Amino acid sequence: MLSYLANPFRFMRFSKIAIPISFAAGLLMVAWSLYNGLFVVPPDEAQGGDLMRAMFTHVPSAWLCMGLYAALAVSSFIWYIWRHELADVAARAIAPIGAGYTALCFITGSIWGQKGWGAGWHNLILGDSRLMSVLVLFFLFLGYIALRAALETRQKAARAAAILAMVGMINVPIIKVSVDMWQTTTIHQPSSVISIGAPEPREEGSGMDWVYLQQLLWGFGGHSLLAAAMIMMLMRSEVYGQQAERALALKLEGS
Amino acid sequence: MSAAPLLSAFRQSLFEAWASGAGVLLPLGFFAGTAAMVPFTLGSEAELLSRVGPGILWLALALSSMVTLERVFQADLQDGALDLWLQDTGSISLVAAIKTLTHWLVSGFPLVLLTPLIGFMLGVPTTKMIPAMIGYSMGGLIFFLWGGVAAALSASVARAGLLIALIALPLYVPALIFGVQMIDAGFNSPSFMLLSASTLFALGVAPAAMGAALRLAAE
Numbered sequence: 001m002l003s004y005l006a007n008p009f010r011f012m013r014f015s016k017i018a019i020p021i022s023f024a025a026g027l028l029m030v031a032w033s034l035y036n037g038l039f040v041v042p043p044d045e046a047q048g049g050d051l052m053r054a055m056f057t058h059v060p061s062a063w064l065c066m067g068l069y070a071a072l073a074v075s076s077f078i079w080y081i082w083r084h085e086l087a088d089v090a091a092r093a094i095a096p097i098g099a100g101y102t103a104l105c106f107i108t109g110s111i112w113g114q115k116g117w118g119a120g121w122h123n124l125i126l127g128d129s130r131l132m133s134v135l136v137l138f139f140l141f142l143g144y145i146a147l148r149a150a151l152e153t154r155q156k157a158a159r160a161a162a163i164l165a166m167v168g169m170i171n172v173p174i175i176k177v178s179v180d181m182w183q184t185t186t187i188h189q190p191s192s193v194i195s196i197g198a199p200e201p202r203e204e205g206s207g208m209d210w211v212y213l214q215q216l217l218w219g220f221g222g223h224s225l226l227a228a229a230m231i232m233m234l235m236r237s238e239v240y241g242q243q244a245e246r247a248l249a250l251k252l253e254g255s
Numbered sequence: 256m257s258a259a260p261l262l263s264a265f266r267q268s269l270f271e272a273w274a275s276g277a278g279v280l281l282p283l284g285f286f287a288g289t290a291a292m293v294p295f296t297l298g299s300e301a302e303l304l305s306r307v308g309p310g311i312l313w314l315a316l317a318l319s320s321m322v323t324l325e326r327v328f329q330a331d332l333q334d335g336a337l338d339l340w341l342q343d344t345g346s347i348s349l350v351a352a353i354k355t356l357t358h359w360l361v362s363g364f365p366l367v368l369l370t371p372l373i374g375f376m377l378g379v380p381t382t383k384m385i386p387a388m389i390g391y392s393m394g395g396l397i398f399f400l401w402g403g404v405a406a407a408l409s410a411s412v413a414r415a416g417l418l419i420a421l422i423a424l425p426l427y428v429p430a431l432i433f434g435v436q437m438i439d440a441g442f443n444s445p446s447f448m449l450l451s452a453s454t455l456f457a458l459g460v461a462p463a464a465m466g467a468a469l470r471l472a473a474e
Contacts, residue, residue: 136425147408150409156474160408163408163464163468171401174429174453175429178429178433181432181436181446
């Protein structure tokens with residue numbers, strides 16, 4: 001599938017149809033999970049009452065932002081080894097979307113955690129190890145975007161950014177381990193008070209209720225489709241931009 | 256391949272440190288100044304200062320490592336030394352590693368030697384000083400290695416200081432965490448082992464990335 005789409009013409013043909021479909025389907029799924037999450041499912045007192053409804057945005061975006069950083073590193077790797085133009089276009093498009101989802105993740109996480117921690121939301125971001133690693137991920141995305149913007153030629157920017165994305169990726173596991181270690185010795189409450197993040201079994205060992213998990217999965221599917229559609233849109237605009245540059249150069253040359 | 260480019264890189268970064276006025280003293284002054292500002296922001300309570308002291312020193316070390324990072328590779332790119340190294344040897348990574356290690360020797364290691372003084376000022380217990388200094392040495396190396404990657408990547412960018420800081424800070428996080436923990440936990444702790452492991456990891460991986468970035472910058 002991926003090698004089939006590696007051809008830019010095939011990609012343009014495919015994305016022309018795929019973008020509206022996945023955008024619409026993603027919107028519908030997100031809307032469905034939000035509607036159910038905000039109005040239908042009962043609030044879970046153990047998870048912070050009505051505040052736990054932030055979960056239906058928070059958890060899918062947490063899954064997605066890790067995945068998007070990995071996708072950024074993989075496309076950078078493909079571009080660096082095989083110099084496939086479309087891989088660089090993809091990496092460039094993934095970065096802002098990934099940064100957006102990381103921001104969404106720690107904003108919703110801190111809203112959700114407000115009640116559980118009861119100490120204002122700065123405490124939550126800075127006190128929870130999982131949110132903290134998402135915050136570091138956000139800075140990795142920001143550094144990538146800033147480096148791309150700072151280098152003057154496209155080729156140079158692409159190469160430098162690819163090196164940075166790969167260096168960042170091999171550091172992500174170490175960062176994750178270190179931030180998890182930091183949390184066990186912190187003076188803040190451990191995150192078991194409310195288990196932020198993946199739908200793990202709760203204290204009483206009953207596992208997450210199907211009503212919640214279902215909406216999470218809808219949200220995850222919807223946000224993945226939305227992200228894919230937005231990334232493809234950015235990629236298309238980039239391809240069009242390059243074509244326009246080429247057309248301009250040809251015109252100036254007089255042919 | 257001959258050792259000549261490595262030697263010249265070593266000698267050059269050694270002299271470079273002294274060349275522009277008091278190059279070596281700059282990070283020292285910044286380091287001491289940052290740490291000395293702490294009582295103004297946190298208050299002069301002795302108990303509080305001795306508790307946060309080691310952490311403050313880690314932060315000051317991370318910040319002052321950035322003061323000089325911008326110069327590490329930019330000067331070589333501008334005066335053409337980089338092009339010569341690229342012509343002369345197959346392994347630009349080795350040159351980059353030598354440069355980074357020398358850089359650590361002239362502007363990282365002096366900070367470590369200064370830490371007992373500032374630590375004493377902040378009232379950090381003397382028993383913690385030895386593990387702290389060994390931690391700072393390794394952490395400083397990690398800072399310079401990952402920071403060097405950021406500096407090499409942005410070598411052709413003018414006024415790259417803030418960009419380097421933004422790129423390098425997330426990569427500093429593990430060293431900061433392990434380093435602060437090992438001061439309390441001592442040598443026989445997972446934090447110390449993880450800090451050593453990250454140092455070795457950075458030593459192995461960062462020069463390769465720096466080499467790739469420098470080859471790109473020279474084009």
